[in-house]
Amino acid sequence: MAKILISSLGTGSLNPNNTSKRQYRTAVYKIDGQSYERSFIASVLYEHLQLDGMIFLGTVKSMWEEAYESFCLEKGLTVDEDYYVKLSDTIDNLNYQSPLDSIDLSKLEAVLGEQSKCILIKYGIQDSELQENLDKIIQIVDYLEDGDEIYIDITHSFRSLSLFLFLVLIFVNDLKADRNIKIAGIYYGMLDVCREFEYAPIVNLKSLFDLTQWIKGAYSLKNFGNGYLISTLLEQQGNDQLAEGIRKLSDAININYVPTIQQQATTLKKSIQSDQSSPFKYLKNILGDFIEQLSPQSKMVNPESNFQLKLASWYCKNKRYATAYITLAEAIITYVCEINSKDFKNKDDREDMKKILTKTHRDFSLSKIYVKINPIRNAIAHASFDKKRSSYSKAIQDLDSYLKETKQIFKTEKL
Template identity: 50%
Template structure:
């Protein structure tokens, strides 16, 4: 397991002359927390020393100051600089242009100086879509190159601003789609050279909390759209907000198993908690979204049939058609119990209501006809039937008609009668 820094390399500033790049970075006193690193030119070197890293991945174009990287790290690591290589590299870089082939530069001697866990990645300028995607492919090699359990630090101080976006996407991919590698994102650092003159030093800030906001957004989306609160609960637990995390998990579990009574209870409890003090974490920015979500289920004052109907509608809206059809069929039976003044929770009563729909006086009603369309789909889902004659078109029809059936049932429920 290695600790790796990923750092873009630019062309340097124009501090000595406004006509040409200096081919070096401005000397600065970087400060991480209370520790200062005076007379430093490379932010990467500061981070390398401060966090005792094992390697560096430098990313740059054919015009980046690779010769200065070579000179600096030869000096830092106490290695004799190959003057011929340094001069040849500097001359080549001076001749190359934005459209020069990337293989015109040999950066292997730099990788050797940097050490075992280091790498240099050449990219294009990214001036069109093709170059952007080529850059993405090249930067994405980092994911394959990293080993299980590696720890990465990211420096976004220098080079093209678009590189920060590429690195952001890389971090997102590692967290969400390459989780099997168990790679830890330890920090995303930016040296604020913009305020050096005012503060008399260059603060190094960790932007990781902003990058982590994507995880909170993903967690809120998963809960809102699919009823899956596990991800956002994990984030809250990492902040020691166990009570709120457990309440979200319990509501999520109730939705996933479609326990209507538990959904009501757990959503009401969570609604109360959200109205109280919220921790100073990214969760505070998502509270309104979560409140709106919970309100859909914390409706204890409505009739049970209406509650089940709206729950079915939510399942359909979020493409959970199986659970939606089961809930819709049960909502119709509950509605019949209510208008007949019968116990909605009594199993025998519910069976009587199903028989009632086949009664000669009722079977031709709109409600009965809807139930006769919905219930076979419910039965097929509930019993996982693969009956002869069940074609792909039946599945498509069930999906395409789901919201239509929901609206038809809703119209009938509003009348308070069997129609």
């Protein structure tokens, strides 16, 4: 496992004592109580975090020549003056339209050492350039090994590049989750406050990245019933009890165990409202609304069938059509049990109610709905290859109307 820094390289400013030479002005950087006086914050992070390699991102106008000289001196290596001058002169004559292969950065890469790379990117002025940059940055993953840790420096270069790099790496983190590549830190050197503090604090913005994980987790739970990411994040904060409750609810939803869904939703309603951990406290109202949708309503007439119907509607809304059909069919059977004072948990009673729907009272509205949906339900449950059933698109199209009609019939307490 290696620890790799990804750092953006800017154009710097002209040296007032030598206007033909660009420079990053030396600054005192402070991180974790330790001070470093350096030109490049990447150098500070490399030493302080004891990293194994660096990946520099920059344009054809970035200060590649200064990075080469600076890292040579820091590592006690001899500066190749010819290479330095040639690199500097080449960069002076380039612009945003120059091809990315206009400069040779092989010697800089050699100085930076193993597991290091220099990647040239466009300015990002047009959508086509942003797409090209996206392709370049995503290729960073190809240089990494499973289990590597990434540290990101967004201090220099275009502000747009820093934002772009941050968002792309969020994308890469999800896209390449199987690689187990961890974003361990996102650093920014606050050069803006040097005059006030007499040093530039280096702050870790990883909490912003973590917030995107909370948002993604809340979305997954609200729309798909998958609370596993939220559960993992809560565990990382030490809230094992709430994490376990959300995981159990997710499991129950995904396997469609109705009694467990009711139980876990009821328990979580209280737990979520009492939890004040950050940033979960900013999401709990959204999650509370979601859990309310899956909570039983004790004052409702025929509560069990209506709960199943509500659950089927939620599955349909979130495009889990197979589970919606299965739950809707079972809701109808439960409803017939309830209005006939039968035990909806008893298998024989449920079979008797099916006969009412399919044989003795086939002309009733609810019976007609059941007769239409039950073959679809059976085909889904048995993963049938029966080609005679209606097309999947028609089954999806009709589901919403079946739910609405069933809901209206349930209000009558009749068939």
